[in-house]
Amino acid sequence: MLSRVADSLYWMSRSIERAEHTTRLLDVNLNLMLDESATNADRCWQRMLQALGNPEATKWTGDAYAMTESLTFDTENKASILSCIISARENSRHVREQISTEQWTRLNQLYLQVTRPDMRANLQDGAIMADSGQPTEFLQQVMEAVHQFQGVSDSTMSHGEGWQFIQIGRYIERASATALLLEAYHEDLWLHTDRIPEGNEYLEWMGLLRSATAFEAYCKVYTADITPDRILEFLLLDEEFPHSVRFSIDALQDAFESIHGDGNESRTEPLRRLVGRLQASLNYSSVDEILNGDVVAYLRSIQFQCRSIHNMIYQIYIDYSIQAALAG
């Protein structure tokens, strides 16, 4: 497959995953805000910004709706929902022939919906917004559209190399976003492990799980008895939950194996080593070990390894030097 095509599919998928993540965090925090006191709200929104990597163009000014608008529609902000959807659609347009009509149509409809001028106007009027539930409705629509897109991607496109690059984009984004999300919550959850939850804290812990669509899945495993160590265990190490870091890295590994086949081993060796090491660490760590050590360092290391994997993907599949390729 052409490197350019792989590149576009990868970014199409990463961008759409990122759009969904931002959307969900906004939705969860707008919802939490209804129950929070003002001081707590400051903390809550700053934490959310941290979980999104502290985008430069967006600052917390005390107005939740202004921030929602910025994170939704501000194209200066590369992490905004609109920026991500535009980028996903632009990438998909360049590989229109490689994806299915259903994928294209779904993504294009989403794009047309979010770029409609009245969409932004509705959200800009904070007063109306606060009362009408409009942002939540809008955010729900975006999440649904993204889920549909991912669904048709899985069910209408051949699971060949192109689809595997879509998987890679989705799961590398998810793994690093989840690690970053956990890092943002570190101070509140794992810094003092002996804390007894109060009413608000329980809400926040639920909020964290919801931010990773994990609340129901968590309850199925641990019941509604929510504790910080179990949250960490679930979101980091659960083998079966699709938003856990471990699940994401396993999926990444599967995709790479499918692409490599039994082909040129030496070329892909560095990549297999990187992914294998991260996978082993997640498969064979226990949550107690992690909590006894430096949690933040562990979470940062995951993000660092994801970036290294990304760079290695470029080095091997997409932006390799001609000399190296000819020598190999």
Add this chain to the structure above:
Amino acid sequence: MQPAQTKQFDHATLKNYLLDDAYDEMFAGPDELHPHYKPLFDRFSSLPIDELQRRKHSAELSFLNQGITFTVYGRDDGGKEHIFPYDLVPRIITAAEWATVERGLTQRVTALNMFLRDIYNEGRILKDGIVPREMVYSCKHFRRQMVGLQVPRNVYVAICGTDLIRMENGEFVVLEDNLRVPSGVSYMLANRRVMKRIFPQLFQSYNVRPIEQYTQLLLGTLRSLAPEGRPEPNIVLLSPGVFNSAYFEHAYLARQMGIELVEGRDLVTHDNIIYMRTTSGLRRVDVIYRRVDDDFIDPMAFRGDSILGVSGLFNAYRAGNVTLANAFGTGVADDKALYAYVPSIIKYYLSEEPVLQNVKTYILTEPKARQHVLQNLDKLVIKAVGESGGYGMLIGPHSSAAQREEFAHKIQADPRNYIAQPTISFSRAPCLIGDELEPRHVDLRPYILYGDKVAIVPGGLTRVALKRGSLVVNSSQGGGSKDTWVLSQ
């Protein structure tokens, strides 16, 4: 001749079918059908109008679903896809008519390739004074980089689309040759596919010669041009990318041939060899079916501001490591002024009379011709020599005094850049316009392939000037198309 209504065919759909002195593809006269149109006419007459509309709608839907669409950029409709206007009534060409056309096109493409080889090498035809030297060297599509270069099988033009029109007397003549990157063949294929679906019985009853083998023939042509020592050539289609209006055709042809659709940024040059960048490493490229113009194909050899091309491609080509179809510099032979010399070119190289005639063309660098043309601008068609797509044209009888004034100035300022031709009322064919059949002007663009042999699929793209009375068939100017049936007997 006074417009006469087709009185005899008292059918609701023919109320506005007025004949004039243009040749009519269906009617031989007011009371008379061309015999080969009889079954078609009977079939269309037997169908109620809403049934015709239903089939038309079904055809359009089919184009949309197959993705045979184009996107108009700059229009604020969110990248909405449009289909090219498609007319339901096929255009029929008899076996005898086609035999002549085929012979004529084969002769023409052969001679034009010999001409290109000659002017880029010995230049015999220039020495012998058949074609004026300055006519060739002043052409903006002449590429001096090509001088002395050997191209595989001496094939310069591998893919050619020649525009034919039918004169008042029913004879096909050549209006222009497209020797650079002719487009539209995907419509030819798509029109046929849709036609077979919506009029299966009528189609079957006619014994129409197939055209579906085109992509296979194209692939064979490209393969036959591979550099020596490359028995399993890697053939790619080079497209300017998604923003090009013909992008869907590029994608369609690549898919039908099973070859990779690449853009300039997918290709790299190393040691005069072209590679494409794939996820499993670099892969050598042997033949490039390029749909990018000369100017944009190699920023090092041609336009430095092009981002569509591949740096070093021309050197790789010179070194014989990659074949381009078509070659560089073929545009010199479809220059509209040089066109006037094609009959002499055919006689010179093949010692044969041209089978297909040209339209009379005034070369405006000749003072006498220029004088005549300037005095008769209201009767003539003026064309800029390097333009295509129906741009840069003056159609005298439909023009305003101001427009004629403007062209008179242009001609005097740069006579080499313009030619003049008589206004030809080329043939008209029945089209479904609203609820009625009405005649519209049509041309015919057959696609000629030239590799180890000449191959022409019977038919081509019939383009229709959908505006009443209009003589401009280009899709960029409100043209549509219809299926073209060449009968096997």
